[in-house]
Amino acid sequence: MIAQTKVSVDRIKEFVKEDQLKLIPSHTPKQSNVMIVIETGEYAWKTSDQNLKNPTIKIVEKIETIKGYKVAICGSVGSGKSSLLSSILGEIPKISGVGAKVYGTKAYVPQSSWIQSGTVRENVLFGKEMIEGYYGDVLEACALDQDVKMWEDGNLTVVGERGMNLSGGQKQRIELARAVYSDSDVYILDDPFSAVDAHTGTHLFKKCLLQHLSLKTVIYATHQLEFLEAADLILVIKGGQIAQSGKYEDLIADLNGELVRQMAAHRKSLDQVNVGVSHAPLWC
Missing domain, CATH: 3.40.50.300 (P-loop containing nucleotide triphosphate hydrolases)
Structure with missing residues (x-):
C-alpha cells in the first residue's frame, strides 16, 4: 500500500505541474x-x-x-x-x-460525456444548492424529465461505474444539464x-439554447x-x-x-x- 501510495502521489504531482493544463484565467x-x-x-x-x-x-x-x-x-x-x-x-x-x-x-460541455458515480441529481447539481423549481426547468430544457419519470428511483437513480447503464444521449443530456444548472455567464x-x-436535438436547441439560455452567451x-x-x-x-x-x-x-x-x-x-x-x- 505504501508503494502504491507513492506511485499515486508522484503521478498527481506530475499531473499538477503539467504546463499544458494552464487554462485561461477568469x-x-x-x-x-x-x-x-x-x-x-x-x-x-x-x-x-x-x-x-x-x-x-x-x-x-x-x-x-x-x-x-x-x-x-x-x-x-x-x-x-x-x-x-x-x-x-x-x-x-x-x-x-x-x-x-x-x-x-464559464461552463464547458465536451463531446466525450463525463458522468461521476452517484445519483442523477448529484451529477446535475455538482455540489450546488438544490433549487426545486429551477432544477425542474433545467431537466425539462435538457429533455431529461421524461427519462427521470421512467426510472424507478427518478432523479435518485444511481449512475456511473456501479450504477445503471446510460445511453450516449442520456449521458450527454445529463452533462448539458450540469452545465446549464451552473448558471454561468458563458x-x-x-x-x-x-x-x-x-427530435431530441431540436428540443435541446429550441428549449435549452434559444429559450432557457436566451440571455446567456453561447x-x-x-x-x-x-x-x-x-x-x-x-x-x-x-x-x-x-x-x-x-x-x-x-x-x-x-x-x-x-x-x-x-x-x-x-x-x-x-x-x-x-x-x-x-x-x-x-x-x-
Whole structure:
C-alpha cells in the first residue's frame, strides 16, 4: 500500500505541474457587453518545430462576441471545430499572438460525456444548492424529465461505474444539464446534439439554447446545418482557420463562400443516400 501510495502521489504531482493544463484565467466582466474576445494568434498541441510551421488553429482576424449572442461553429470533420473551442478555453498552447479572453464564469460541455458515480441529481447539481423549481426547468430544457419519470428511483437513480447503464444521449443530456444548472455567464458547447436523435436535438436547441439560455452567451460547434440559421454569428472553419464569419443571411448570399460549399456537399450526400435507399432490395 505504501508503494502504491507513492506511485499515486508522484503521478498527481506530475499531473499538477503539467504546463499544458494552464487554462485561461477568469477575467472580471467588463462594463461593456463584450463577453468573448478571440484575438489573432496561433495554437498547436505540441510545440515542436513542425507544429510551429503548421499550427492546429490559426486566427487571423479579431472576433468579439456580445452578451446574449449565440455563436455557431461549423465545418467538415477534422476542420478544427473542437480545437477552436479548446483554444478559447486555453487548453491548446499558444505559440504566437495575443490569445482569447472570456469574461465571467464559464461552463464547458465536451463531446466525450463525463458522468461521476452517484445519483442523477448529484451529477446535475455538482455540489450546488438544490433549487426545486429551477432544477425542474433545467431537466425539462435538457429533455431529461421524461427519462427521470421512467426510472424507478427518478432523479435518485444511481449512475456511473456501479450504477445503471446510460445511453450516449442520456449521458450527454445529463452533462448539458450540469452545465446549464451552473448558471454561468458563458457556455461553450462542443456539438451537444451529436449523440441524440433529430427530435431530441431540436428540443435541446429550441428549449435549452434559444429559450432557457436566451440571455446567456453561447458558442457551440455543430455539423448539423439546420441549427445555423438561428445563430447571431456563424464561424465557418476550414483547415484550422476561420474561412468565413458573419450572419447566416450574409454567408448564404455569397455563392462562392465556404458555407454554401458545405451546404451543397451536405445536400449532395443526402441525395445519394436517398437514391441508394429507394433502389435497395426489400431484404435490406
